[in-house]
Amino acid sequence: MKPQRHTSAPAATDSCRGALARVSCRSCALNTLCLPARLPPQEARVLESVVERGRQLCAGASLIRAGTRMDALYVLRSGSAKRYAFTMNGAERVHGFVLPGETVGLEGFASDRYACEVAALEPTSYCRIPLNRLEPLLEQLPGLRREVLRLLGEALDESLRLRAELGMCDARGRVARFLADLSRRLELRGLSPTQFRLSMSRGDIARHLGLTLETVSRALGTFKRSGWVEVRARYITLLRPEALASMGGYAAS
Amino acid sequence: MKPQRHTSAPAATDSCRGALARVSCRSCALNTLCLPARLPPQEARVLESVVERGRQLCAGASLIRAGTRMDALYVLRSGSAKRYAFTMNGAERVHGFVLPGETVGLEGFASDRYACEVAALEPTSYCRIPLNRLEPLLEQLPGLRREVLRLLGEALDESLRLRAELGMCDARGRVARFLADLSRRLELRGLSPTQFRLSMSRGDIARHLGLTLETVSRALGTFKRSGWVEVRARYITLLRPEALASMGGYAAS
DNA sequence: CGTTCATTTGAGCCGACTCAAAATGGGTGG
């Protein structure tokens, strides 16, 4: 209720902290991408009132712990994260990477417990939508109801499509598709689609694509030699995005 | 309302036809598995009133056409079906197989259009839940709302898990896992978990598992020589299910 | 400036794919 954090002392790094501070989605930079974007204005206002602003996460910190009770949905505000889980034999499996405006925690609806661990790949901030506040809204707001179903359907569709496409691509095709997809999503967020930092390691990419990190590295090396990309450590520049896209689209040699 | 089913003329093949006949979920053999099973009784009764019984499909007939407008959810009553789609280059990709009591059409929530084609693999019957009847119920029935979210979450979770596990298994492990999974699902339905008919072709299995049909055939051949299964055409008997399960669980050689 | 981790590069091997042909089974029509 009352603002209990640094009422007088100004915080240099983050001008709007506050663990449970009210969120203003309308003034958020992500307002065209984020969950409220597809809601009628008055529904968005109601949703806004139940959204909590989470505090900043350090790189490596977990936003969601797999196996814990599902009590909220989360939306990234800034930074990036990886969604992953462990198979029975203990191998880590990366389900995907999360960018600002994307929602995580949806798989929790299956069993009331989160199935994926979600961990920040760099300093990351997020919003939190507690389920016990969301549930009543689902009864009252048809648009929100529709939107949550859409989000789930989209996640499902994306998962199916990803499995389908990775399954029929060779290693280079998979890496190409990965880069093209990331590029597209960054562009949606107003960032450069051709020049960006890979916040995840080669190993993370490999475990996401069902490859080994050596193979990912070799694929990038091939692209570099072909003049399609420029790679220096985790910074990458796409010189011929169309070549990557076409290679990801169908399994060219 | 009134019993309109063969009051005088007995139908030999199918005792309960009728395209839009009322459905009684309580007297359905699937009542412990199907969608209403997890609803409070009074909600189940309300849902029942909007469920339509579809007419029987011949083998090969489509229950859902990919790309058409989403207007209903479907639940299989008997038979089996495959869910599939085509990639950009025209290759068929099998997303999975559907057994009685399982719900299909959920991916349609992503874009209001079905993303997968669903086709019967044998004579198959189904129930239909029109969206325009379902939507108002989602407002009134909290249990149903919860259940639809659960179904979507489960589909998502299953898709993620499948991708994860297939990605780290060799060919035999994938086929073993496929058989073990099918066995488990058949058992849930009161059918024999060790002796059943594969209603899908080797090619369908292959396209589902990301293999070629020759490799699937070879895997089955290996299992047969090991004395783990008996295969005659599409009839299969699992002689050592535990061996298959353990091989699917982790990528043994 | 040195330590440590991530990434790149190399050599060799194995498994799944491709292409090809034989065998099996189911269905149809005579």
Next chain:
DNA sequence: CCACCCATTTTGAGTCGGCTCAAATGAACG
């Protein structure tokens, strides 16, 4: 009922891509 035809499945031989193991290079951090 039988013979035939067709699709499906099985089996075989050879190739190649990605994996494994290993070492070198590069980058990041104190």
